[in-house]
Amino acid sequence: MPTENDFLTLLDTHKGILHKISKMYMESPEDQQDLFQEIIYQLWKSYSSFSHQSKFSTWMYRVAVNTAITFFKKEKRKPLTTSSIPENLPTEESEAISQELKLSHFYKAVQQLEKIEKALIFYHLENYTHKEISLQLGISEVNARVKLNRAKNKLKELIKNQGYEF
Amino acid sequence: MNFDDIQAAWNQEGNENIQLPAALSDLKGKNSPVKKIRSAMRTELIFQLFGMIVVGFSPQILGLHSNFQLAFYMTYGFLIIISIYYLIRFYFFYNRLYNYTLNSKESLYSLYYDIKVNIEMYRSFNYALIPILVIMTSLYLVAKIPLASLMDQSHLLTLGVIILAISTIIIYGFLEFGIKLSYGRYLKEIGSILDQLKE
Numbered sequence: 463m464p465t466e467n468d469f470l471t472l473l474d475t476h477k478g479i480l481h482k483i484s485k486m487y488m489e490s491p492e493d494q495q496d497l498f499q500e501i502i503y504q505l506w507k508s509y510s511s512f513s514h515q516s517k518f519s520t521w522m523y524r525v526a527v528n529t530a531i532t533f534f535k536k537e538k539r540k541p542l543t544t545s546s547i548p549e550n551l552p553t554e555e556s557e558a559i560s561q562e563l564k565l566s567h568f569y570k571a572v573q574q575l576e577k578i579e580k581a582l583i584f585y586h587l588e589n590y591t592h593k594e595i596s597l598q599l600g601i602s603e604v605n606a607r608v609k610l611n612r613a614k615n616k617l618k619e620l621i622k623n624q625g626y627e628f
Numbered sequence: 629m630n631f632d633d634i635q636a637a638w639n640q641e642g643n644e645n646i647q648l649p650a651a652l653s654d655l656k657g658k659n660s661p662v663k664k665i666r667s668a669m670r671t672e673l674i675f676q677l678f679g680m681i682v683v684g685f686s687p688q689i690l691g692l693h694s695n696f697q698l699a700f701y702m703t704y705g706f707l708i709i710i711s712i713y714y715l716i717r718f719y720f721f722y723n724r725l726y727n728y729t730l731n732s733k734e735s736l737y738s739l740y741y742d743i744k745v746n747i748e749m750y751r752s753f754n755y756a757l758i759p760i761l762v763i764m765t766s767l768y769l770v771a772k773i774p775l776a777s778l779m780d781q782s783h784l785l786t787l788g789v790i791i792l793a794i795s796t797i798i799i800y801g802f803l804e805f806g807i808k809l810s811y812g813r814y815l816k817e818i819g820s821i822l823d824q825l826k827e
Contacts, residue, residue, distance in 0.1 A: 466652050478643030496659060502648070503655040508729035521731070528730040531821050534659045534814075561637040568634050578824035587638045600733025601825055614631065626629050 469509055472518060473502065479519075479588070480526055486572050486580050487530040497533050504529045524598050527584065531577040571620035579613035586610055661814035662725045665743065668810040669722050673715070680711060683764070696771045700764060707760045714753040721746045733825060740818045747811050754803050761799075762792050 473480075484498040505525050512521050572583055578599070585595045596606040649655055682689075684704060687697050721742065728739050766788065779787070 469652070470648055473648060477646045477648055478641065481643060481646045482638070482641065498646075499649060499655055500660060502652070504660070504730065506652045506655070508731060511729055511731075525729065525731045528732070528736065529660065532661055532730060532736070532818060534661065534664070534817070561640055564629055564633055564637045565641060567629070568637070576824055577821055587635060599825060621629065 466506075469506060473505070476519060476522055479523070483526050483530050483584060485569050486584060487533065487577070489573050497530060500533055501526045501529045520598070523585070523588070527581045527598070531581060567621055567624050567626060568617075571617055571624065574620055575613060575616060578609065579616065582606070582610045582613045583617060586614070660730075661743075661818060662728055662730075662739070665811055665814055666722060666725050669718065672810070673718075676711070676715075680708070683707070686764075690768065692768065693771045696767050700767050703760055703763045703767070707757065710753070710756050710760070714749065714756075717749060718746065733822075736818060736822060740815065740822060743811065743815045743818070747807055747815065750807065750811070751803065754799060758792075758795055758799055762788075762795050765791060765795070 480498055480501050481494075483501065484494040488494040488497050505522060508525055512518070572580055575583065581599060582595060585598060590598065592603050592607045592610070595610065596603040599606065601609075686692070687700055692700060724742060725739075728735055730736060730739070769791075
């Protein structure tokens with residue numbers, strides 16, 4: 463029987479990835495925090511069913527992503543109307559931007575994708591192969607490849623629309 | 629910027645300021661469709677039980693003549709039997725909802741069809757109550773107003789049909805609005821996710 467402490471210790475090494483998923487799926491920090499907690503809740507709730515036949519991270523990614531794609535943001539919360547990202551940066555400046563700024567642009571763009579497209583981009587960034595992505599999402603390998611390419615092209619266009627060279 | 633840049637930034641993103649909850653028991657799960665449907669079902673159960681109690685005491689509250697009370701309580705008995713049957717089914721669904729782990733596409737499909745089936749069952753439950761409520765309303769009308777002396781048999785039949793039609797339209801309107809508000813949008817959301825996964 464897994465104890466709460468064991469689970470939290472295990473989760474501590476993966477908390478960064480859960481936070482990244484929350485940032486991909488939700489726009490406001492409050493919604494991101496809600497989703498982060500929801501993912502932990504769902505992981506803990508289903509931890510007893512984890513069979514240890516697959517890696518913990520593989521199982522955790524699947525539960526976390528499925529929780530994120532079915533999560534609803536709070537309806538009464540005001541949408542973010544202003545962006546902390548500078549618009550239309552000059553090319554020379556864009557070459558020197560920090561990693562943080564790149565990530566800000568990435569998150570802003572990825573939040574506009576469809577829920578499954580976000581999942582595909584997430585697995586891609588976690589270096590999953592098409593085969594592994596297809597197994598995680600329960601789709602065919604060809605479908606995973608086609609959808610991932612579409613999602614990447616869409617993401618590219620969204621980042622370009624933010625004034626970035628891509 | 630290209631995907632390699634994004635990948636590099638993604639890999640280097642720190643997690644220093646991320647706090648895990650101190651106690652897992654504090655987490656309730658707030659905005660999942662499962663949680664919202666369960667919450668809507670609990671609220672609805674309270675209203676339904678309250679409604680059934682009020683209907684049960686309505687002959688005393690509204691002063692229904694004792695000649696009509698036997699017919700009323702026989703009809704009320706049907707209402708209770710039908711309600712118990714459906715409420716037990718909903719109770720099983722309510723418990724099943726808690727156990728959905730959403731760890732695979734299959735579990736999403738199961739959840740989707742379980743919600744769909746139960747919405748249909750909810751519809752049939754409410755439509756099954758229409759004739760019972762019409763009979764009860766008619767009993768009150770007949771008891772309070774001497775309809776038989778005011779109109780002939782054919783007009784009484786027309787009146788019955790009109791009451792049935794109006795009740796059906798009103799219940800249909802409330803029912804569909806309620807389903808859309810409390811359950812339908814979650815079903816639609818999960819359906820749209822499953823659509824996105826299609827080839």
